[in-house]
Amino acid sequence: MYRLIPSEEETRDEERTEAGSVRTHNRFISETDADKPKGRFQSFRQKIKSMLPSVFHSDPCPVSWRSKATGATPGAPGNSFTIPKRNEEYLLDRVFLRRLKRLLKVLFGKRSKITWMYVGMIMFCILNEFVIYYVGTIPSRYYKVLGDKDSSGFLRLLLVSLGTVFMAGLGKSIIFLFGSLLALESRKVLTLHFHQIYIQPKLFYRILMIHEDEVDNPDQRITQDIDKLTEALRKMTEDLNIMPLLIAFYTWQCWEMAGYIGPLCIYGYFLLSCATSRMLINPIVDAIFYKESAEGYFRYLHVRFRQFAESITFSRGEGEAKDSADASLEVLMLTQLDIIYKELPLKFLQHSVSYFGSILSYVIIAIPIFMGVYDDLPSPDISAVISKISFVSMYLTFQFSKVIQCGTDFSDVAGYTSRLGQLLEVLDQLNTEMENIAVDFPHEEARSDTSIRFEKVSFETPSGDVVITDFTHRFEPGVSTVIVGPNGAGKTSLLRVMGGLWPVTKGEILLPHRYRKDVIFLPQTPYLTYGTLREQLVYPNKEMAASVSDADVHRVLKLARLDHIVTVVDGFDTAYTLDWNKMLSPGEQQKMAFARLFYARPVFAVLDEATSSLDTTSEIEMFKQCRLLNITCITVCHNEALEQDHQHRIYLDGFGGWEWSEVQSGNGASRGAGSAFGAGPARSPSEDMESDTLAEGADGSY
Numbered sequence: 001m002y003r004l005i006p007s008e009e010e011t012r013d014e015e016r017t018e019a020g021s022v023r024t025h026n027r028f029i030s031e032t033d034a035d036k037p038k039g040r041f042q043s044f045r046q047k048i049k050s051m052l053p054s055v056f057h058s059d060p061c062p063v064s065w066r067s068k069a070t071g072a073t074p075g076a077p078g079n080s081f082t083i084p085k086r087n088e089e090y091l092l093d094r095v096f097l098r099r100l101k102r103l104l105k106v107l108f109g110k111r112s113k114i115t116w117m118y119v120g121m122i123m124f125c126i127l128n129e130f131v132i133y134y135v136g137t138i139p140s141r142y143y144k145v146l147g148d149k150d151s152s153g154f155l156r157l158l159l160v161s162l163g164t165v166f167m168a169g170l171g172k173s174i175i176f177l178f179g180s181l182l183a184l185e186s187r188k189v190l191t192l193h194f195h196q197i198y199i200q201p202k203l204f205y206r207i208l209m210i211h212e213d214e215v216d217n218p219d220q221r222i223t224q225d226i227d228k229l230t231e232a233l234r235k236m237t238e239d240l241n242i243m244p245l246l247i248a249f250y251t252w253q254c255w256e257m258a259g260y261i262g263p264l265c266i267y268g269y270f271l272l273s274c275a276t277s278r279m280l281i282n283p284i285v286d287a288i289f290y291k292e293s294a295e296g297y298f299r300y301l302h303v304r305f306r307q308f309a310e311s312i313t314f315s316r317g318e319g320e321a322k323d324s325a326d327a328s329l330e331v332l333m334l335t336q337l338d339i340i341y342k343e344l345p346l347k348f349l350q351h352s353v354s355y356f357g358s359i360l361s362y363v364i365i366a367i368p369i370f371m372g373v374y375d376d377l378p379s380p381d382i383s384a385v386i387s388k389i390s391f392v393s394m395y396l397t398f399q400f401s402k403v404i405q406c407g408t409d410f411s412d413v414a415g416y417t418s419r420l421g422q423l424l425e426v427l428d429q430l431n432t433e434m435e436n437i438a439v440d441f442p443h444e445e446a447r448s449d450t451s452i453r454f455e456k457v458s459f460e461t462p463s464g465d466v467v468i469t470d471f472t473h474r475f476e477p478g479v480s481t482v483i484v485g486p487n488g489a490g491k492t493s494l495l496r497v498m499g500g501l502w503p504v505t506k507g508e509i510l511l512p513h514r515y516r517k518d519v520i521f522l523p524q525t526p527y528l529t530y531g532t533l534r535e536q537l538v539y540p541n542k543e544m545a546a547s548v549s550d551a552d553v554h555r556v557l558k559l560a561r562l563d564h565i566v567t568v569v570d571g572f573d574t575a576y577t578l579d580w581n582k583m584l585s586p587g588e589q590q591k592m593a594f595a596r597l598f599y600a601r602p603v604f605a606v607l608d609e610a611t612s613s614l615d616t617t618s619e620i621e622m623f624k625q626c627r628l629l630n631i632t633c634i635t636v637c638h639n640e641a642l643e644q645d646h647q648h649r650i651y652l653d654g655f656g657g658w659e660w661s662e663v664q665s666g667n668g669a670s671r672g673a674g675s676a677f678g679a680g681p682a683r684s685p686s687e688d689m690e691s692d693t694l695a696e697g698a699d700g701s702y
């Protein structure tokens with residue numbers, strides 16, 4: 001037996017609420033809050049932040065167990081516009097460094113190829129820099145041979161310089177290749193890491209369904225932000241990876257030729273530029289964070305159009321769809337405009353730094369020349385020296401200006417790092433919560449117990465409303481139970497608690513030891529996986545598909561009254577993606593879920609309105625097959641006629657109360673025997689016989 005007990009974390013959250021000591025970011029606040037925008041840019045940002053949820057959260061803002069801990073009151077009277085808002089600023093601070101360190105640790109982990117690729121790239125860059133140094137000194141050699149009128153020297157130099165320039169070009173392209181492969185590998189490593197943490201039992205559900213106010217668009221962060229981060233890192237790496245070596249080398253060269261004044265001027269200039277640049281980058285990091293949020297919502301809106309195309313069209317909602325898409329685009333444009341405005345001073349600084357840098361290099365040359373250091377040299381040699389110093393000092397200032405120019409890439413890196421780091425932190429936090437929804441392995445004596453037991457279980461919604469109190473019941477194999485009650489009474493929530501999706505606040509739930517095998521949940525809308533028909537039937541255990549024989553496929557499809565789809569698919573091993581949703585109507589999709597169930601034949605089938613789209617005959621047939629295959633149903637439904645297919649009935653009153661009773665008129669067994677089928681449309685005895693035979697056939701074969 002697995003044991004689901006209240007989460008300590010949840011309890012702690014409540015204590016925090018009562019104590020009033022809460023996390024400050026992710027508060028729910030209203031537009032009427034005191035922190036009104038101050039400056040022009042702040043007001044701009046405020047506008048973007050406030051528009052994001054108002055445009056995209058057409059549904060009421062999700063509230064979570066965690067948000068409850070903030071003690072805020074979404075939708076409270078007077079809060080005409082209540083939105084979730086983050087107080088966190090995304091800056092180049094210690095939080096950013098911590099997040100970056102974490103991502104780099106993943107990238108340069110023990111088994112990652114990235115370390116070696118990076119080392120290879122650095123080696124190549126160093127080699128290439130030797131070539132570049134030679135290319136840089138070529139003009140001074142030309143001054144010399146031309147000044148000396150040395151024609152054979154000139155020809156030799158021409159050949160050598162052509163070869164070197166070709167080598168330098170080739171080197172740059174190879175560095176680009178290295179960088180691109182490195183970015184590709186980095187994306188793979190990071191994405192796999194996120195998949196590993198994010199696509200975990202129940203975690204996935206909790207972050208998307210319950211904690212979505214804490215971290216927006218996790219899908220976008222994984223699919224796009226990682227890509228953009230690795231691309232920005234690639235650009236920075238290509239520019240900066242051997243920069244410290246180059247700076248050291250060219251500082252020494254500059255010192256040799258122009259004395260300490262040269263490097264001193266350049267370093268002072270660089271420090272000043274860096275300090276200004278940092279000030280200008282900070283607001284961009286924040287703006288990038290919000291731009292990506294807006295990007296995510298915009299994309300999500302279009303995904304929803306695709307998902308609900310038919311419903312929108314039936315409701316003639318295209319106008320509303322267009323308005324919301326336009327509005328979301330407007331927000332996105334505002335966020336992009338915000339970045340453009342904030343990047344403007346940075347761009348100005350970057351360009352000015354490189355132009356001033358070239359002037360500075362002439363100042364550095366001028367100092368030794370006016371001090372008479374090179375007075376005793378002949379003029380061709382002075383020209384050569386001037387050219388060489390100019391190259392060295394310009395290259396040194398160029399290295400520093402590259403650092404400033406990387407500011408834009410760096411602000412990208414910082415923005416994406418914040419988004420990914422934040423996602424990792426929320427995932428960590430949820431993982432801890434999941435650990436606190438304890439799963440205890442049973443004592444030996446409990447292993448044979450195949451029942452599902454609820455012992456005085458109470459639980460509440462994520463927003464803290466009590467759903468059911470002190471629920472005690474034992475679901476026994478062979479005794480099907482129907483759960484009924486008004487809308488919002490908590491029927492599905494009871495199944496969520498049974499499935500470990502929601503924690504209990506009191507009491508405990510004991511589940512069969514072979515829980516994963518013995519208990520199968522069928523939701524109202526089944527998930528159709530990408531893949532072949534065989535893979536659909538064994539979902540989620542795709543690896544078992546090969547063991548499903550053609551006869552098995554035919555048999556379970558016939559049991560689920562879905563045998564006609566063998567003519568729709570090209571073959572049992574033909575893979576389909578989105579086409580599954582087009583090939584199967586909602587009712588057929590539910591039948592597919594039953595086909596899976598008939599193939600797996602668990603002890604319990606937990607059905608949450610899983611037959612809502614089926615015609616009455618098929619609905620009755622599904623329950624009959626369950627009975628014949630010894631599958632005990634725990635069914636949430638609104639169809640009173642289905643009660644006859646169950647022995648027990650649980651009624652939830654919607655106020656936390658519940659009532660257990662035996663189903664009075666007839667039961668599933670008697671219905672299965674024949675007469676009680678009168679509850680559904682008339683069926684021929686041969687049809688019944690056929691179903692029974694099929695079920696028996698299935699019995700023998702699985």
Ligand SMILES: Nc1ncnc2c1ncn2[C@@H]1O[C@H](COP(=O)(O)OP(=O)(O)OP(=O)(O)O)[C@@H](O)[C@H]1O
Nearest residue numbers: 063209461462463486487488489490491492493494
């Ligand atoms: N993620 C959530 N956050 C906050 N409240 C929720 C959440 N999910 C469900 N609830 C609330 O829990 C209550 C019970 O919902 P549940 O889906 O269990 O009802 P139900 O009995 O299955 O309803 P129906 O018959 O309409 O399917 C509802 O009031 C609903 O608003």
